[in-house]
Amino acid sequence: DVKVTQSSRYLVKRTGEKVFLECVQDMDHENMFWYRQDPGLGLRLIYFSYDVKMKEKGDIPEGYSVSREKKERFSLILESASTNQTSMYLCASSGLAESTDTQYFGPGTRLTVL
Amino acid sequence: LAKTTQPISMDSYEGQEVNITCSHNNIATNDYITWYQQFPSQGPRFIIQGYKTKVTNEVASLFIPADRKSSTLSLPRVSLSDTAVYYCLVGGPNSGNTGKLIFGQGTTLQVKP
Numbered sequence: 192d193v194k195v196t197q198s199s200r201y202l203v204k205r206t207g208e209k210v211f212l213e214c215v216q217d218m219d220h221e222n223m224f225w226y227r228q229d230p231g232l233g234l235r236l237i238y239f240s241y242d243v244k245m246k247e248k249g250d251i252p253e254g255y256s257v258s259r260e261k262k263e264r265f266s267l268i269l270e271s272a273s274t275n276q277t278s279m280y281l282c283a284s285s286g287l288a289e290s291t292d293t294q295y296f297g298p299g300t301r302l303t304v305l
Numbered sequence: 306l307a308k309t310t311q312p313i314s315m316d317s318y319e320g321q322e323v324n325i326t327c328s329h330n331n332i333a334t335n336d337y338i339t340w341y342q343q344f345p346s347q348g349p350r351f352i353i354q355g356y357k358t359k360v361t362n363e364v365a366s367l368f369i370p371a372d373r374k375s376s377t378l379s380l381p382r383v384s385l386s387d388t389a390v391y392y393c394l395v396g397g398p399n400s401g402n403t404g405k406l407i408f409g410q411g412t413t414l415q416v417k418p
Contacts, residue, residue, distance in 0.1 A: 221402075222402050222403075224404060226408075231410065233392075233408045233409050233410050233411065234349070234408035236406075239404040241403075247404060281348045281349075283348065285401045285402050286402075287402060291354050291401070292398070292400060292402045293401055294349075294351070294401045294406060298346070298348060299348055301346075
C-alpha cells in the first residue's frame with residue numbers, strides 16, 4: 192500500500208518566515224507533486240518533479256521553490272511566507288510502473304500565515 | 306485539456322444508489338476519465354478510471370457512453386462514510402505522471418441517515 196506522509200498536519204507561521212514542508216513517499220515513485228487547495232478553487236499545482244534534482248513549474252509557482260535531493264523526498268519551500276499563502280498543501284506521488292497514472296496523496300498540511 | 310462540468314453538490318440517503326454525472330464535451334480521442342474521492346481533512350484518493358463503455362471495481366462503476374462526452378460515476382448502496390467530494394478528471398495517457406491532472410471544484414456528496 193502506497194504511503195505518502197507529510198511532516199506536519201497543522202502549521203502556524205508568521206509573515207516573512209521561511210517555511211519548509213516535507214513530503215516522503217515509500218513506493219519508489221518517480222514523480223512527486225505539490226498542490227495547494229483553497230475553497231472554491233479546487234487543487235492547483237505548484238511544482239512537480241519527475242526525477243531527483245529535477246523540477247517543473249506548475250500553474251502557480253510564484254512565491255514557492257522546491258527541492259528533491261532524494262527520490263523519496265520532495266520539499267516545498269516558502270522563502271518568505273505571506274498571508275495569501277495560508278492554505279491546505281497537499282503532496283502526491285505517482286509511479287511509471289503503476290497500471291494507471293494514479294496520484295497518491297498525503298494527508299495534507301494546513302498552513303496558517305499570520 | 307478537456308474541461309469538465311459536474312454538479313456542485315448532491316444529497317442522498319443511506320442505502321441508495323448515487324449517480325454523479327460529469328460532462329466533458331471536448332474530450333480528446335486519447336483522453337481517459339478518472340474519478341477521485343476526497344474526505345474532509347484528507348488528500349484525494351483514486352476511485353476509478355476508464356476510457357469507454359463500463360468499468361467496475363470494488364468501490365464504484367463508471368459508465369461512459371459511445372460519444373464519451375459525459376461519464377457517470379455510480380456508487381451502489383451508499384453509507385454515511387461515502388460523504389465526500391468527488392472529482393471528475395479528463396486527461397491523456399500519463400496525465401497523472403506529468404502533472405496534467407486538473408481538479409475542478411468537484412461534487413460534494415452528502416449522505417443522510
